[in-house]
Amino acid sequence: MNAFEWVAPKTTEQVSEAARAQGAVLKAGGVDLLDRLKNNLEAPSRVVSLQALKGLGGIAGDAKAGLELGALVTLAQLAGDARVRAAAPKLAEACWHVATPQVRNMATLGGNLAQRTHCWYFRSEHDVCRRKGGSTCFAQRGDNEHHALFGNGVCASVHASTVAPMLLALEAVLTVENGKSSRQLRLEDFFVPPEKDLSRENVLQPGDVITRVRVPPSRAKTGYLKQTAKESFDWPLAVAAVAVELDGATCKRAAVVLGAAAPVPLRARAAEAALVGKPFGPDSIREAAKAAVQGASPLSGNGYRVPVFEVVVRRALEQALEAKS
Numbered sequence: 001m002n003a004f005e006w007v008a009p010k011t012t013e014q015v016s017e018a019a020r021a022q023g024a025v026l027k028a029g030g031v032d033l034l035d036r037l038k039n040n041l042e043a044p045s046r047v048v049s050l051q052a053l054k055g056l057g058g059i060a061g062d063a064k065a066g067l068e069l070g071a072l073v074t075l076a077q078l079a080g081d082a083r084v085r086a087a088a089p090k091l092a093e094a095c096w097h098v099a100t101p102q103v104r105n106m107a108t109l110g111g112n113l114a115q116r117t118h119c120w121y122f123r124s125e126h127d128v129c130r131r132k133g134g135s136t137c138f139a140q141r142g143d144n145e146h147h148a149l150f151g152n153g154v155c156a157s158v159h160a161s162t163v164a165p166m167l168l169a170l171e172a173v174l175t176v177e178n179g180k181s182s183r184q185l186r187l188e189d190f191f192v193p194p195e196k197d198l199s200r201e202n203v204l205q206p207g208d209v210i211t212r213v214r215v216p217p218s219r220a221k222t223g224y225l226k227q228t229a230k231e232s233f234d235w236p237l238a239v240a241a242v243a244v245e246l247d248g249a250t251c252k253r254a255a256v257v258l259g260a261a262a263p264v265p266l267r268a269r270a271a272e273a274a275l276v277g278k279p280f281g282p283d284s285i286r287e288a289a290k291a292a293v294q295g296a297s298p299l300s301g302n303g304y305r306v307p308v309f310e311v312v313v314r315r316a317l318e319q320a321l322e323a324k325s
Contacts, residue, residue, distance in 0.1 A: 001037050008049040016179045016207035018048045026050060026209065028072060028111035031103055032160075036116065040125040041132075056110075056211055063087040067215040071110030075163065076101070078109060088215055090224035090319075094166040094241065097226045100233050110210040112161050113174075113190065114202055117263070118235070119147065119157035130155055131198050144299040146235050149306060150262040152297060155194035157263050159201065164191075164265045165241035165257040166224050167213065175212040178205070187213075191264035201264070220245045220253070223319030225312050236260040238309045240292075240316040244280055251280045256292060256313060268292040271313060280321060289314035 009015045019026055023045030027033050036042050050056070056070040059081050067087050069078070078084050079096035098104055098112070121127045121138040128134035139147045139156040147156040164187065172187045190202050204210075220243035228234040239259030245252050254275040256268040271292035278284045292313040296306050 001040075002043045004044050005046040006049065007046060008052040010052045010054070012053060012177045012209050012211060013179055015048055015050060015053065015209050016177065018046065019209070020207040021046055024048055024206075028108040029074065029106040030111075031107045032111060032115040035123070039123050041116075041123065050209070059083060061087065061215075064217060066217040069109055069213040069215065071210040071212060072108050074105055075107050075109065075112060076104040079104065087217075088166075088170060088222070090222040090241065091163070091166050091170065091215065094163045094224050094226070098162060109163070109213055112163050113167075113187075113213075114204060114210065115160050116201060117157040118160045122157060131157065131194070140299060143301065145301045146237075146260070147299060147302055148262050149293075149296045149298050149302060149309070150258075150266055151193060151195070151264075152262070152299065153195070155198060155263055156299060157194075158260050159191065159262070159264050161265070162226055162236055162239050162259050165239055165259040166222075167215065168265050168267070169222065169241040169243040169255040169257045170215050170218060170220070171243075171255070173214045173216070174210055175214070176204070177209050177211050178207045182211075188267070194263050218243065218245070220255075221320040221323040223316035223321075223323065225316045225319070226259075227308060227312050237305050238312040240309070240313045242313070242316045242320050244275065244317070244320045246280055249279050249281070251275045251278060251284065254288075256288065256317075258292065258309065258313070261309065268313070270294050275317075285314055285317040285321065288317060 007018050025044040027049045056072040058070045061067040075095040075098050079092050085092045121129045130137050148158050168187050174185045223242045226236050227238045241257045243255045254272040256271040258266040271288040274288040274291040289310045293306050293310050
């Protein structure tokens, strides 16, 4: 690990100015950054800590008004907060299922959304894959059990956040600041697929800082399921987050989002179409679960996860069906 300058600005304007320097990286909780430094993926000349910023570690709002979440709120805080549990119970559950207690107490909401892929070929300093400027995606013909089932023609990595699918289903909106400017960004527009730009996973530019995440009020019935190979901490085989709004017994809006399925959190549009305009019940749920895996293009070692995804989507929708709100 190389030597670097450490700075801890006290305002977002100062953070943006410091982060625009060549070789600068941002540090929130530091979980992903430390891994990248240890793996020699990055050699920054400056680390800009966000921990001195005030006002970004709060949770405000309720089920009626929606939630305002500071980007520096930890996943452990989100998982345990009574307001989050009341307004967005499946978001709290998604945060509780991340990694280990030690990681959840360090990892921040903003950092979780902005983390880089954990593909083992990308993380290896010895493999120059396409995301690192090479010409080969080694996962496409290599060890790919945990790699993408969808959108894997250019890069077979999967997005690492298992919180993002639930936030996307809840139509979350990010506030991104850069100096004195600020913009609102739908979470759905935050992620960048590899066919558009292999060098990044999101739209953040130098100096950009995620400051808040807004979860609007919703009457949707929600479900969330993360399936792993073992009960203890493990990388997910499949993640499904769903939000279904009803008009009487009929589905009027549906969001079905897959995690650990593609290089970005993936809206399963065919599954959503199978629900909208139909009575929300066992029949439409089965059809939606089947539709969710349409278009999958499994690699040599991960085809067994296609039926796993179908079951996980079905069970997440069944959770929503049984939910009170």
